[in-house]
Amino acid sequence: MSALLELTGIRKSFGDHEVLAGIDLDLAEHEVVALVGASGSGKSTLLRCVNLLERIDDGRIVLAGDDISDPRVVADRVRSRIGVVFQHYNLFPHLSVIDNVTLAARHVHRMSKTDAAEKGLALLERIGLGSKAKEYPDRLSGGQQQRVAIVRALVTDPELLLLDEITSALDPELVGEVLDLVRSLKEQGATILMATHEMGFAREVADRVVFLDGGAIVEQAAPDAFFDRPQQERTQRFLARLR
Ligand code: ADP
Numbered sequence: 001m002s003a004l005l006e007l008t009g010i011r012k013s014f015g016d017h018e019v020l021a022g023i024d025l026d027l028a029e030h031e032v033v034a035l036v037g038a039s040g041s042g043k044s045t046l047l048r049c050v051n052l053l054e055r056i057d058d059g060r061i062v063l064a065g066d067d068i069s070d071p072r073v074v075a076d077r078v079r080s081r082i083g084v085v086f087q088h089y090n091l092f093p094h095l096s097v098i099d100n101v102t103l104a105a106r107h108v109h110r111m112s113k114t115d116a117a118e119k120g121l122a123l124l125e126r127i128g129l130g131s132k133a134k135e136y137p138d139r140l141s142g143g144q145q146q147r148v149a150i151v152r153a154l155v156t157d158p159e160l161l162l163l164d165e166i167t168s169a170l171d172p173e174l175v176g177e178v179l180d181l182v183r184s185l186k187e188q189g190a191t192i193l194m195a196t197h198e199m200g201f202a203r204e205v206a207d208r209v210v211f212l213d214g215g216a217i218v219e220q221a222a223p224d225a226f227f228d229r230p231q232q233e234r235t236q237r238f239l240a241r242l243r
């Protein structure tokens with residue numbers, strides 16, 4: 001089976017600081033891959049490159065057979081195929097939940113207002129937030145807001161989901177509901193590339209854990225092998241620091 005996402009030789013520098021030093025990584029359809037690594041190792045930059053928020057300096061990004069790193073590609077068209085959720089959910093405070101969920105779908109991805117609203121409401125209902133559709137974000141808990149941000153990313157039926165530390169701004173008691181939602185997306189067959197510092201969650205949900213250090217992949221393995229039998233000294237040190 002060919003990969004849904006193929007990253008080949010991805011390089012990215014900011015000035016003379018090389019942040020991604022040649023990343024090769026493939027994701028199969030329905031695969032969940034956890035990106036782990038110390039702060040500054042390049043996880044967010046890699047996700048931003050995949051979503052074309054950063055232009056790569058070298059390499060290739062292929063999504064379902066399409067070279068999306070080709071400079072002629074229209075970024076907005078690619079972004080409707082990739083759902084993204086960041087650490088800070090960034091809901092617009094002056095828009096209702098349903099308008100937050102449908103705004104980009106309507107204006108960037110050209111869904112009709114009715115289609116977007118119908119789809120958005122169905123998704124909100126599925127996660128138990130249907131009754132909040134007309135509320136403003138500040139009436140919701142952080143966990144509910146982050147789940148709304150996930151729903152927003154799902155409205156366009158993305159082929160790939162990118163999740164960047166989506167629980168790290170949440171109070172500990174709100175983390176569980178967000179992780180439950182990610183778990184159910186996996187069960188529904190989503191393909192997910194997620195940066196996370198929730199090692200327990202990575203172990204439980206990811207099909208594969210990829211350890212990034214200094215902008216390079218040092219080691220990758222199935223979760224149990226990764227956490228129980230790390231092969232590289234740098235991985236062992238990283239994991240030891242977490243204990
Ligand atoms: P992580 O998500 O693993 O913590 P990042 O991808 O955010 O790592 O950052 C990797 C490195 O790239 C850091 O040293 C960071 O300071 C640097 N970096 C990220 N974005 C920029 C930017 N826009 N300009 C300059 N340096 C940046």
Ligand code: MG
Binds near residue numbers: 044164195
């Ligand atoms: Mg980051």
